[in-house]
Amino acid sequence: MATMFSFDLEIERFESVRRRLSAKCGSVFWNERLDPLSQLVRSCLGARTYDAVSWKAFFTLTDAFPDWNALVAATPDQVLSHIQEVTFAEDKARHLVSAFRMIKARTGGLSLEFLSTWPIEAAHIWLEGLPNVGPKVAAAVLNFSTLERRSMVIDTHVLRVTARYGLVARDADIRSAWGSLMEMLPEHWTSRDLANFHVQLKNLGQTHCRPVGPDCGRCPLADDCAAKRSH
Ligand code: SF4
Numbered sequence: 001m002a003t004m005f006s007f008d009l010e011i012e013r014f015e016s017v018r019r020r021l022s023a024k025c026g027s028v029f030w031n032e033r034l035d036p037l038s039q040l041v042r043s044c045l046g047a048r049t050y051d052a053v054s055w056k057a058f059f060t061l062t063d064a065f066p067d068w069n070a071l072v073a074a075t076p077d078q079v080l081s082h083i084q085e086v087t088f089a090e091d092k093a094r095h096l097v098s099a100f101r102m103i104k105a106r107t108g109g110l111s112l113e114f115l116s117t118w119p120i121e122a123a124h125i126w127l128e129g130l131p132n133v134g135p136k137v138a139a140a141v142l143n144f145s146t147l148e149r150r151s152m153v154i155d156t157h158v159l160r161v162t163a164r165y166g167l168v169a170r171d172a173d174i175r176s177a178w179g180s181l182m183e184m185l186p187e188h189w190t191s192r193d194l195a196n197f198h199v200q201l202k203n204l205g206q207t208h209c210r211p212v213g214p215d216c217g218r219c220p221l222a223d224d225c226a227a228k229r230s231h
Pocket of ligand 1: 161164165208209210214215216217219220221222223225226227228
């Protein structure tokens, strides 16, 4: 059974990681947030696609469909013509139309605002029932959007860093890592703290903790990193 002492140690461990990442990469300020439906579109387009490309596709799509209700009536080909440059564009066009039709069929409208008061696990299950929505996209809708829910967004960079450093199991997948981190993250960390932590870990994964040839020598987490110790 976890004692008060072990809880304090766990919190200090996260605070220590956050301090070192903040010193290295600074903090992120989230001024503008998308509504949850728009964030769903944005996150779906962003999968395995560079941010610059997916943002461009997102704005092209929002110009073509200024009212998301029109997306419900659109064909996948109509959507595809605006998002050609993203990875797996055909699949994403099909999934987006299906997801929007499913949201309308399930809720009678086109809004995800009702998720603002649901328990976070239930909100995840509901979102992950949509076509091609996994734990990463669900967490992004809940955390990055105007819903500002307390859910940690874990992408491949965050997964790699947290697994190598030792915050989650080495063989964790995104779903199990989400479960572990949501149990361990300090309770006083807000949804914005979680968003900030996501960006800091992602930055570290893109710069130092790369998939191949991590630059441990200049990594701010090197002192107590499990993977570095085992080299
Ligand atoms: S010390 Fe190396 S393996 Fe550990 S988190 Fe930093 S870059 Fe990754």
